[in-house]
Amino acid sequence: MSESIQALRQSFRSYVKKMKSYGEALDVMYWDLRTGAPRKGVEARSEVIGELSAEMFKMSVSSEMGRFLEQLSEPGVFEQLDAVDRKLVEECKKEYDRSIKIPPDKYQAYVVLTSQAESVWEEAKEKADFAMFQPYLEKIVAANREFIELWGYAGHPYNTLLDMYEPGMTTQKLDQLFADVRAKLVPLVAAIGQSSNVPDTAFLRQTFDVTQQKAFSLYILKELGYDFEAGRLDESVHPFATGLNPGDVRITTRYLPHDVTSALFGTIHECGHALYEQNISQELIGTPLCTGTSMGIHESQSRFWENMVGRSRTFWKRYYPKLQELYPDRFEGVSVDSFYDAINVVQPSLIRIEADELTYNLHIMIRYEIEKKLFDGSLRVADLPAYWNEKYKEYLGVVPAHDGEGVLQDVHWAGGAFGYFPSYSLGNMYSAQIRSTMEKQLGDLDDLVDRGEFSAVKTWLVEKIYRHGKLLTPNEIVEGVTGEPLNPEYLLDYLGKKYGDIYNLN
Amino acid sequence: MSESIQALRQSFRSYVKKMKSYGEALDVMYWDLRTGAPRKGVEARSEVIGELSAEMFKMSVSSEMGRFLEQLSEPGVFEQLDAVDRKLVEECKKEYDRSIKIPPDKYQAYVVLTSQAESVWEEAKEKADFAMFQPYLEKIVAANREFIELWGYAGHPYNTLLDMYEPGMTTQKLDQLFADVRAKLVPLVAAIGQSSNVPDTAFLRQTFDVTQQKAFSLYILKELGYDFEAGRLDESVHPFATGLNPGDVRITTRYLPHDVTSALFGTIHECGHALYEQNISQELIGTPLCTGTSMGIHESQSRFWENMVGRSRTFWKRYYPKLQELYPDRFEGVSVDSFYDAINVVQPSLIRIEADELTYNLHIMIRYEIEKKLFDGSLRVADLPAYWNEKYKEYLGVVPAHDGEGVLQDVHWAGGAFGYFPSYSLGNMYSAQIRSTMEKQLGDLDDLVDRGEFSAVKTWLVEKIYRHGKLLTPNEIVEGVTGEPLNPEYLLDYLGKKYGDIYNLN
Structure with a gap:
């Protein structure tokens, strides 16, 4: 590399590092706001942010x-x-090309709009009053449609939003993936609904001392290898993970006195996100590459640890005695198998964040x-509540009593985060799919969990x-690891076996 | 005001507000580092800072x-x-004139030097090895002497450092103030040393459950009007207060299991700093005027609440029963008067931060x-330890066994904070002096404390x-409040009465 290119590269790296510094400062302030910053300082803090x-x-x-980008992109x-530098140039260029197309005053107005919309949404949800939120949502959708035109798109206009969270994802791919999943999931849910085996969950809803819950969360985190x-x-209203840098990846949870598993599974879920970020290569520190590759892959890790490890039978064979020890009089007569069934109960319901792994x-x-x-313009914001309720009836067989437990339940749209939801599935x-490859190389996951070999699992990941x-x-990750592109059959296979077993479907 | 001046003023205000935003972001990150940020993230965080x-x-x-400053300073x-704008221009100009005189590379080198010196000092203190720290201190003193020449000074070169913490303070004034104080304090300490009344303090050093200590600190903070x-x-190794903005003024303390008062008085001390910052006028938010006017006035408030309120007899008449309630078996046979004497014991000692109010x-x-x-060049860094020990012998009658409990005890010099120490006295x-005026207007402080009228005291302050x-x-504050410039007689009068009473000197 010539000296002048070396110098250019160095300057670019310093510039990028400075940007990343602002990012870390902002992330510390967001974390702080969500973990107990005093109420009266929030307004001034928002201006700082x-x-x-x-x-x-x-x-x-x-x-x-x-x-920088022009010079460094020259062949x-x-x-x-x-x-690393190549990818860095590509990532910054992608971001630059997107951002430069939005006039600064439009961007600024949009930031203000979504910030106001989040407050309005909070109140509208509380009051179950969609009309109150509707004008904001209309503006946010309109702004995004305008942005999509400015950014440009291939195929469906929505693709450009999907790509922000899952690079390379399109409606064409998702339509197929979701059709496959739905074709097997809907009958499975129906069969479960008709099963005579209905797990008893009442014992999970007793009073559970919060100090003990916290001790148990900390204990499990250590077991799983969280550093x-x-x-x-810490604690926050909604659990989250934030990776400031690989040496500082914080998680939060929320302890509910009448629910012994909510905080625990929240903790394990965020632990999954955190294990990912704590273990990013040192050489990526100080660059925008020092994060998860997509929201989908990130969620794959939180869900792997929460559901495939934390909600498995062998996990509880291992840790149920410890939980019983912490609450000596709460699980009398409840076998580990009953406990396992209870934490995996399937129940079509209205609220996404309370839904089981399957529905x-x-x-x-x-x-x-x-x-x-x-x-694509085939649904107006005004028609959202009716469409929402219709779909819930069709897919889940339940209908919200009001919009607060219906179309207003999630914050995503108020923040303009369209294209994010598919990441979860x-x-x-x-x-x-990743688990399947892991088992070929390391052996059965349930056996690894049974023996507490989390370290082997983590090292592999x-x-x-x-x-x-x-x-x-x-896509490089999933093909590199598993040898094929994303394939929903692994999930369907896993869910079929797990729930077939719990509900005696075979 | 003409439109163009109005526009200039607005731009200046925005510029200043942006700087202040960086300040708040930095303060959040410092607070975070000192209240539990994970060890492995510190290096990356330092770079962000x-x-x-x-x-x-x-x-x-x-x-x-x-x-901005040139245009706004035009008559x-x-x-x-x-x-507000005038003062803002003056403050920014003072800062600008100082900073512009230091070549950026020299400033940068100095920042690195003090940062390294703080680490070296920590180890040197631990090992009681002054020689290890000496070359760093020599460079820091040399850099400050060079800066003083660049800044310029009136009278003694040290004046320009004093002015950074206490605007308007000079060696001429301090020599006189300290001579007055010393003339009465040294004989008072000697008389106490010969008094037959030696308060028993053994009961303060039992084991005190930390959860209860925390509850008591929180209780007292509420009583005193901390919002x-x-x-x-929060908790930190060294207690501190940080005012991010008046709506977010955080304090920390440290709970020692074998010392029931350390955390409490630390809490009350920081509460004094916090009451000051929580109550700065809203119109100053987002400007560098939104802080205490000087370190001396700031310390006057922490010390007022800690010593004059928190270490008073009426305070404990009010709260000793509560403390006894929290620790039912720790204060048997200890009267409130014995407790009061114990927390005000005078004992010449080696360590500043553990010293009593008098010494x-x-x-x-x-x-x-x-x-x-x-x-002024009359003492070399190499001769510091000997000079230190000599002075401790002369002023306090004690001699350090090693430099760790002598000249190396404070972090200030490692950070280059020369001119800060006088603020405490x-x-x-x-x-x-402020208390004396307060009592003329509100009545006897001890009576106010006796009746729990902290709100009246706070409102007045x-x-x-x-x-x-x-x-x-x-100076405007002290003359405005008390009608005269700083006068040490009020302190001497207060100390004479308080300790004369405890030690039966009259």
Whole structure:
């Protein structure tokens, strides 16, 4: 590499690192706001966040960034770069090309709009008043449709939104994936509904001392290999994980006094996200590649640890005695098998975030159908509540009593995060497919869990997925690991076996 | 005000607000590092802090800032500004004039030097090895002497350092203040040493459950009027207060299992700092005037609440029963008067931060004498340990066994914070003088405390001091409140009466 290219590369790296510094500062402030920042300081803090976000955005579309990308993309230069620098140039260019197309005043107005919309949504949900939220949602959809025109798109307009969360994903692929899943899932859910085996879950809803719940969450985190020297566990209204850098990946959970598993599975879910981010290669630190490659792959890891490990029978053979020890008088006469059945009960319901592992995918498909229609113009915002209720009836057999438990339940749309929902189901599909390869190489997962060999599981995932951060695309990851593109059959196979067993369907 | 001046003023305000935003982001990150950030993320975090600090410094000396200050300082413009804008221009100009004189590479090198020196100091203190720290301290002193030449000074070179923490303070004033204090304090300490009344303190050093200590700290904070909607209490190795904005002023303390008062008095001390910052006028938010006017006035408030309120007899008449309730078997046979005597025991000692209210001032005077000599060149860094020990012998009658409990005990010099120490004693003087005026207007403080009328005390302090932030100078504050410049007689009078009573000296 010539000295001048070396110098150019260095300057670019410094520039990118500075941007990433703003990102970490912002992430610390968001974390802080969600884990106990005092109420009266929130307004001033929002302005601080606004100032730094604007600065970071400016840097991402500055003429300086434009020059870096132009010079580094020249074939004679680009081919001299190593893999990390190449990917870095590509990622920054993708971001630059998107952002530069949106006029700054439109972007600014959109940021203000979504920020206001989130407050309005909160109140509208509380009051179950869709009309209150409707004008905001209409503006947000309109703005996104305008952005899509500016960005351009191939195939369906919605594709360009999908690509933001799952690079390379399209409606064409998703239509097929979801059709396959739905074809097997709907009859499976119906069969479960007719099964005579209805797990008893009443014992999960007693009073459970929160201090003990916390102790148990911390204990399980240690067992799973979460590194407490590179993270911490706090409390927040909605559990989340935030990777400031691989040495500082924090998670939160929420302890409910009348629900012994909510905090625990929240913890394990976020632990999955955190194991991913704690184990990204050091060489990616200080770059935008130091994160998960997509929301789908990220969710595959949270769901792998939460559902395939944490909701497995062998996991509870191992840890149920510990839980019983913490609550000596709460599980009398409840066998580990009854406990296992109870934490895996299937029940079509209205609220996505409370849904079981199986019906969860149906909640996602409804949102996917709606988003697709909003962006090809075949569904108006005003008609959303009716369409929502109709779909819930069709897919899940339940109808919301009001919009608060219906169309208003999720915050995503208020924040403009269209295209995000499919990640959750993609995560389920990815995790089952990855698990299948893992078992070919390491042996049966249930056996590994039975023996507490989480370290072997983690090491395998670090090697195959975590260390790469965003250096590989989701498709490169899944094909690299499993030898084929995303295939929903693994998920269907896994769900069929697991729930067939619990509900005696065979 | 003309439209063009109005526009100029607005742009300046936006510019200043942006700088302040960086300041808040940095303060959140410092708070986070000191209250439990994971160890492995510290290195990456330091780089983030470095990037944002550098950016903030650049803004403070930018040509844009230079133009703002030049245009706004023009007499025809300046006279049209209101009091807040005027003060803002003056403050930014003071900062600009100082910073612009230091070549950026020298400043950068100094930041690196002090950052390294703090790590070296930590190890040197641990090992009681002054020689290890000496070369760093020599460089820091040399750099400061060079800066002083670049900044310029009036009278003693040390004056320009004093002014950074206590605007308007000089060695001429301090020599007189400290001479007055020392003349009465040294004989008072001697008389106490010969008193037959030696308070028993053994009962303070039993085991005290930390959860209860925390509950008591929280209880007292509420009693004193600390606003928990505008702050929070956390734990850190060294207690501190940080005012992110008036709606978010956080404090920390440290719970020692074998010391029931350490955490409590730490909490009350930081509460004093916090009451100040929580009550700064809203109109100063987003400006550098939204902070205490000087370290001396700030310390006057922490010390007022800690010592004059928290270590008073009436305070414990009120709260001792509550403490006894929390620890039913720890204070048997200990009367409230014995408890009061114990928490006010006077004992010349080696460590500043553990010193009692009275001898504390002698620790400060030693450091003041040393700093003065370092900057007029009459004391070499190499001779510091011997000089330190000699002074401790002379002022306090004690001699350190090693430099770890001697010259290496404080972090201040490693960080280059010369001129800071006098603030602590100035705080004591200010607080006694302000108290005297308060009592003329509100009645005896002990009576107010006896009746739990903390709200009246706080309201008075908000009106006289807190709300003004940095809009008034320390001297304007003290003269405005008390009608005279700083006068140490109030402190001496207060200490004489309080300790004369405890030790039966009259």
